Amino acid sequence: MKKYMVIYFLISISNLYCQWEFVGLDSIVVRQVQVFGDTIWAGTAVHTTQSQISGLYRSTNKGKDWIQIDTVLSKGGIGSLNFHPTNHNIIHIVKAINSPYGGSGTPFKSIDGGKTWTGMGLDNYLIKWFHPSPFNENKFYAVDALNNEVYKSVDGGDTWSLIGEFPASSHGRFVAFNFSLARDSLLFAFDDVQFYQAFYKSTDDGNSWQYVGAPPYTNEINTDNELDCRVYFESYFITDNCGLSWKRVDSSATPTSSYLSLYIDKAASKLYLMKTDGIYVSDKQTINWQKLSGTESLPLQGGYGYQSSDTGRLKNIFVMGKTMYVGTLFGIYKKADITDVKDGNTFENISYSLSQNYPNPFNPTTTIKYTIPTVETGYIPSLQHVTLKIYDILGREVAALVNKEQSAGNYEVEFDGSKLSSGIYIYTIRVYSLGRAGNFVDNKKMALIK
Numbered sequence: 001m002k003k004y005m006v007i008y009f010l011i012s013i014s015n016l017y018c019q020w021e022f023v024g025l026d027s028i029v030v031r032q033v034q035v036f037g038d039t040i041w042a043g044t045a046v047h048t049t050q051s052q053i054s055g056l057y058r059s060t061n062k063g064k065d066w067i068q069i070d071t072v073l074s075k076g077g078i079g080s081l082n083f084h085p086t087n088h089n090i091i092h093i094v095k096a097i098n099s100p101y102g103g104s105g106t107p108f109k110s111i112d113g114g115k116t117w118t119g120m121g122l123d124n125y126l127i128k129w130f131h132p133s134p135f136n137e138n139k140f141y142a143v144d145a146l147n148n149e150v151y152k153s154v155d156g157g158d159t160w161s162l163i164g165e166f167p168a169s170s171h172g173r174f175v176a177f178n179f180s181l182a183r184d185s186l187l188f189a190f191d192d193v194q195f196y197q198a199f200y201k202s203t204d205d206g207n208s209w210q211y212v213g214a215p216p217y218t219n220e221i222n223t224d225n226e227l228d229c230r231v232y233f234e235s236y237f238i239t240d241n242c243g244l245s246w247k248r249v250d251s252s253a254t255p256t257s258s259y260l261s262l263y264i265d266k267a268a269s270k271l272y273l274m275k276t277d278g279i280y281v282s283d284k285q286t287i288n289w290q291k292l293s294g295t296e297s298l299p300l301q302g303g304y305g306y307q308s309s310d311t312g313r314l315k316n317i318f319v320m321g322k323t324m325y326v327g328t329l330f331g332i333y334k335k336a337d338i339t340d341v342k343d344g345n346t347f348e349n350i351s352y353s354l355s356q357n358y359p360n361p362f363n364p365t366t367t368i369k370y371t372i373p374t375v376e377t378g379y380i381p382s383l384q385h386v387t388l389k390i391y392d393i394l395g396r397e398v399a400a401l402v403n404k405e406q407s408a409g410n411y412e413v414e415f416d417g418s419k420l421s422s423g424i425y426i427y428t429i430r431v432y433s434l435g436r437a438g439n440f441v442d443n444k445k446m447a448l449i450k
Contacts, residue, residue, distance in 0.1 A: 019294035023063035023325065023332040028052050029306075030327025031103070032081040032315045036088050038062050040325065042332060043078030043093065045101045047304045054100045056081065056093055056114065063332065069114035070095065079103035079313050080130045084137065089113040092120070092140075094130045103313045104128040104145040109157065120157035129177060129312060134225075135184040143177050150177050150189070152206055163206030176312065178221040182228035188221050188243070190233075197356050199243045212243035214356035219311040222262050224284075226269075234259045234311070235273045238287070248353055248371075249287040260306060263317035272317050272324070276301040279317070279326065281338070292324075292338060299330040352440040354429045357415070361447035364418035368401070370429055371410050383407055385432040390415065393424050401427075417448045424448075 025042055027050065032043035039060050046054040054077045056070040070078075076096040084090035091110045096102030107120040107130045120140070128145035138156045143149070151160040180186035185205040191198045197216075200209045215237060224230035229242040236259070237246045250259075250273070263272040264284070271287075273280040278295035282288055300306075306314070306329065316327030324338045355369040372384055388402035398420060401413045415427070428443040 020298065020326075020333040020335050023334050024059060024066050025057060025331040027330055028054070028057075029101070029329050030316055030332055031078060031310065031313055033318045033325050033327040033332060034081065034083060034315075035318050035320050035325055036083075039088075040332070041081065041083075042066075042327060043081040045077030045103070048100055050100075054078070055095075056091075058114065063334075070108075070117065073108060073117055074098055075100060076105060077102045079105055079128065080107070081315070082130070082132055084132075085134070092130065092132060094127050101307070103309055107142065107157070121153070121160060122151070122157075125151075131179070133179065133184070134181055141177070141179060141187075148175060150206065163202075176218050176221045178223050178231075180228050181223050181225040186228060188223065188231055190215075190218055190221060197360075201242050213246075214358045214360065215239075215243065215246045216353075216356070219308075220262075222264065224264060225266050232262055235262055235275075246353075246355075250289065258301075259311065260300065261314035261316055263315075263319065265319045268319075270319075272319065274300065274314070274317055274326075276305075279324075292335075294335070295326075298326060298333060299328045301329070303329065305329065352431060352442070354427075354442040354444060356444055357427065357446045361449040362417065363448065363450050365414055365416050366446060367412055367414050368427060369410065369412040372406055372408050372431065387428075387430045388413060389428055391426045391428065393426070395426075398425070402429075420448060422448050422450045 023040065025044060029045045030042050031045055034041045039058065040063055042057045044054050044057055046052045053068060053075055055068045055075065056078055057066050057068050059066045070093065073095050074097055076099050078093055079096060079102070080094035082092040089112055091114060092107060094105050094107050096105035099105065104126045107122055107127055108117045109120050110117050122142060126145040127142050129143035131141055133139035133141070138154060140153045140157055142151045144151065150163050152163050153160045175192045176190040178188050185203060187202040187206050189200045189209070191200065197214050199212045199215050201212055202209045215233060218233040220234050222232035227240065229240055231239050231243060235250045237248055239246050257275045257277040260274040260276060265272065269284045271282045271284055273289060278298070279292045280289040281292055282290070318325045319338070322337050323334060325332060325334045352373060353371040357366045357368045359366060368388065370388070372386065383405040386402050386404065386406045387400070389397055390399040390401065392398055399415065401415060425446055425448060426443050427446060428441070431440040
């Protein structure tokens with residue numbers, strides 16, 4: 001009986017991976033993957049308890065053999081990997097010197113395919129995000145992890161200038177940053193210090209910044225190569241008007257599933273979303289996520305797993321034609337035909353949401369916005385009971401702004417704190433849906449300063 005159980009177990013494991021071919025770098029965490037013809041590049045990291053060496057790896061025969069090409073820079077995880085768009089011998093990386101899993105580090109450049117490397121003038125910084133401009137090969141942007149400040153170079157990295165003085169706050173701390181892939185000099189930034197969250201844009205390459213709004217918290221901003229005002233906050237929210245309004249497009253009900261990375265396939269006009277429970281695909285225009293068959297068995301979680309600091313650094317999906325390459329916690333896998341979508345896990349295009357109040361801090365009034373989606377209850381009309389209340393830091397209710405039944409739609413309420421003292425307050429929304437299992441509850445903090 002035990003013999004049959006072992007055979008069945010081996011067959012089951014084989015079936016899980018039969019659709020995905022292992023390419024190489026077993027037991028190494030792969031953060032970045034890029035493919036040019038038969039050549040595969042991988043930016044890797046390893047946990048400190050493992051014996052493998054992290055760094056930049058290359059295979060010139062579709063993954064059969066691998067060599068590490070940054071050994072001259074000593075050990076260290078790769079936090080960023082970028083290639084010149086036409087000359088793939090020109091490479092830019094961020095290397096965490098002597099830190100096997102580290103993602104923040106020092107940027108280096110190679111012009112001979114990785115044979116030699118030179119620094120790019122930011123040796124005294126801890127760079128967590130580094131990218132060349134798609135419009136100017138001599139322009140680069142870098143985000144310092146120590147102070148969350150953005151630097152720009154327009155001379156190939158010889159000199160750098162600090163950008164990012166915001167009109168609405170003096171702290172200037174970037175949490176997430178990116179530039180438009182469709183329009184030169186259009187930049188986006190998300191800022192979060194204590195209880196103040198804000199989304200900014202710059203139309204003059206960072207010389208001045210405009211406050212746009214206060215969307216939900218994010219660690220990563222993705223921009224689109226065809227739509228200059230399309231911005232993705234991880235996979236959960238998108239905007240098509242540079243942040244004036246946001247739509248939730250990923251309301252996955254899987255509590256153990258976490259966002260890892262987003263890949264935009266320009267050729268096929270598709271989005272590929274990697275989460276810890278698999279990879280999802282959607283058309284760019286109508287967001288309707290479907291899980292790619294077999295990806296739930298890829299090693300995307302378990303053991304040490306990806307760390308929270310990996311968000312914003314993972315570029316571990318690469319699509320070439322109909323072939324997808326995926327970097328995982330244990331090497332690289334590929335699938336030759338990714339058009340086979342069998343598992344129809346879809347997410348609601350519009351979901352419950354509670355926005356950050358604006359302005360915040362405020363004195364004495366502020367506006368709170370929230371969204372109630374359509375719910376199929378079997379009742380007409382589809383009303384839901386909504387309460388929106390304000391509490392002090394000790395949990396005592398100080399105001400009730402909403403307490404009634406409301407239909408689906410977008411709402412905003414003004415709160416007047418003129419009778420309250422300065423301090424931190426919490427506003428909480430509760431939605432009770434008639435005939436629906438499960439309710440919605442969310443809360444956020446705001447600061448009243450007089």
